[in-house]
Amino acid sequence: MEKVFLVDKGTVYTYEKLLADLxxxxxESPYLYVEHNHPYKVFLAIIHSLLFDYPIEVLDGDFSEEEIKELGINRKALMTSKKINEHTLFMNMEEVMKRIYEVDKWQLTLYTSGTTGRPKKMSHSFHTLTRNVRVHKKYEIDVWGFAYNPTHMAGLQVFFQALLNQNTLIHIFDESMKRVPELIKEYTITHISATATFYRNVIPYLQGKEYSKMKRVTFGGEKFDLSLENKMKIVFPNAKMINIYASTEAGSLFAAKSDTFEIKPEYRQLVMITPEQELCIHRSLLGNSISLNSDWFHTGDLVEMIDETHFKFQSRQSEMINVGGYKVNPSEVENILIQVPGVIDILVKSKKNSVTGELLIADVIKNEQMDEKELKKEIKKFASIHLQEWKIPRIIKFVDKLPSTRTGKKVRK
Structure with a gap:
């Protein structure tokens, strides 16, 4: 039986087909621009660029004409390609893997999600993209639930982990949440990596069931949510829960079993926390196209140091909200109010106010069975007990959906 490489909306792509298509x-083309980010086409192009060691620039398939223009790219250039002079034929996937590890000058360029302005360009080598990939025979039968955009860093991390172990990927990022439980069972998914937002959206369809064959559930891209992890542990009783810290600039750097990250010995001289509690990373850990005025890259992430080698992620510096002179971390408020029974997900943001400068607004996705008036009362009551006065949202709105970036993260507009 042919080994499956990818399943996407019912279409099965085997490793044999992948080999034939390669x-x-x-x-070769300098740009990878696939409409709707079709995962198989994206992965095929990336593997091909690796095999023939040519640089590739990955653009999000949902970039608009205006965004492409702002990046300084001519639309016609996206369609350009040239013939490969020395085209090698590969007999099997073992030859493909051997060639991948021999790449020398290969470079992949991608863009940040652009939630705080124009997307930034960043180039990576094979080493920086696979720094924390684990390759071993014991991983050969892993099946990954692919719950990220394939053109962004988190998606690339999962892709390389699966490819280098010749695993199967089940694309669930664009699937209906109702379908995810079926796919987990049908393909015996053993590993899932996703944002907390994805898990919150899918958990109502998973609750009441138990998936004992799930081995690992990974959180990444957003602040860790302990209450969500507890719900996931009930659904996936045998799975390890892992929290990953990664960025477009550096790739995957830190991992934790809960919300406390450890700075490994090899990184201790390459990580710095400023007096303002901002996490900084030494330039040697970054991709190779970022321009810095010093040896340190300021991540914009605020952290809490537990001791000399452990820290907790608190918030993005740009997300902090000033309410009457008090700095409010919206993620902290969300993590408290998500505990109210009947609240499925919540987004805390700000609105200009003449008295306090800004006031807090909470957009809430509720359980369909809950009455809006009653739930609003419960949220306000819970907030008054567990939050300081200036951290309590003054406006609570019920919504059907929360805005998110192309990578599946919350957007605070």
Whole structure:
């Protein structure tokens, strides 16, 4: 039976098909721009660029004409390609893997999600993209629930972990949440990596069931939510819960079993926390196209140091809200109010106010069975007990959906 590489909306792509398509592709293009971010086409192009060691610039397939223009890219350039002079034919996937590890000058360029302005360009080598990939025979039968955009850093991390172990990927990022439980069972998914927002959206369809074959559930891209982890542990009783800290600039750097990250010995001289509690990373850990005025890259992430080698992520510096002179971390408020029974997900943001400068607004997705008036009362009551006065949202709105970036993270507009 042929081993499956990817399943996407019912279409099955085997490793045999992947091998044939790699052998039949005889041109190279400087840009990877696939409409709707079709995962198989994205992965095929990336593997091909690796095999023939040519640089590739990955653009989000949902970039608009205006965004492409702002990046300084000519639309016609996206369609350009040239014939590969020396085209090698690969007999099997073992030869493909051997060639991948021999790449020398290969470079992949991608863009930040652009939630705080124009997307920033960042280039990576094979080493920086696979720094924390684990390759071993014991991982050969892993099946990954692919719950990220394939053109962004988190998606690339999962892709390389699966590819280098020749695992199966089940694309669930664009699937209906109702379908995810079926896919987990049908394909015996053993690993899932996703944002907390994805898990919150899917958990109502998972609760009441138990998936004992799930081995690992990974959180990444957003602040860790302990109450959500507890719900996931009930659904996936045998799975390890892992929290990953990664960025477009540096790739995956830190991992934790809960919300406390450890700075490993090899990184201790390469990580710095400023007096303002901002996490900084030494330039040697970054991709190779970022321009810095010093040896340190300021991540914009605020952390709490537990001791000399452990820290907790608190918030993005840009997300802090000033309410009457008090700095409010919206993620902290969300993590408290998500505990109210009937609240499925919540987004805390700000609105200009003539008295306090800004006031807090909470957009809430509720359980369908809950009455709006009653739930609003419960949220306000819970907030008054567990939050300081200036951290309590003054306006609570019920919504059907929360805005998110292309990578599946919350957007605070």
């Amino acid at each position: 052998n039949n592709k005889r041109t």
